[in-house]
Amino acid sequence: MKHITFYLDFISPYAYLAFEKLPETLEGLSYTVAYKPVLFGAMLKANGQLGPAEIASKRAWTYRHVLWLGHAHGVPLEMPATHPFNPLPHLRLALATSSGAAISRYVAEMIFHEVWRGGAEMGDAVRLAGLAEALDTVRDGNGAEAKAQLKANTDEALARGVFGVPAYAVDDKLFWGFDGLAMLRAYLDGDAWFDSPAWSGAAERPGLVRQNR
Secondary structure, three states: OEEEEEEEOOOOHHHHHHHHHHHHHOOOOOEEEEEEEOOHHHHHHHOOOOOHHHOHHHHHHHHHHHHHHHHHHOOOOOOOOOOOOOOHHHHHHHHHOOOOOOEOHHHHHHHHHHHHOOOOOOOOHHHHHHHHHHOOOOOOOOOHHHHHHHHHHHHHHHHOOOOOOOEEEEOOEEEEOHHHHHHHHHHHOOOHHHHOHHHHOHHHOOOOOOOOO
16 A cells, blocks of 8 residues: 655645545555645745746636636636635644644545635635634644644655645655646556656756856
């Protein structure tokens, strides 16, 4: 049995799509999944990157693309009223339902559906309070423990080389993105390609070194 760590942030439509399609992708395999909330914005900052929504033309394309992917894959998807939004309350609420670093699939599904179905405003305090009432919490989502756990999860992901969400870590391999699900499945099926230089040599390939003048 393989153990998969699924790193997610509810702000990401690609993480939502991957979450919905993961069971179908891995059908017939023996596996466990740990769903770990992380802060995507902190990953961008750590790597000196802008988010897709911070580049106007990329923002428009991203929204068109994810709506198309939902349509093409039969996954209900509607943009929230405002995007990007501050995902911290949802991430911390998710972790308030657990005493550890991972959350249940049920909790992840509840929050993903709140965000990506219905077109609601995610900054609405009344909606967030209603979501909190619908979930069983074991610690304070606004407390130091949940905040520290989110930071620990994000730091762990960064240490493993995660640069965005969704990301899936299994064995010593890391896969990224909705379209990375197909690679994840192939690896778990034992595809010998993952033992070839095509995989191992990618990180060693030289690139252009820019010099400041």
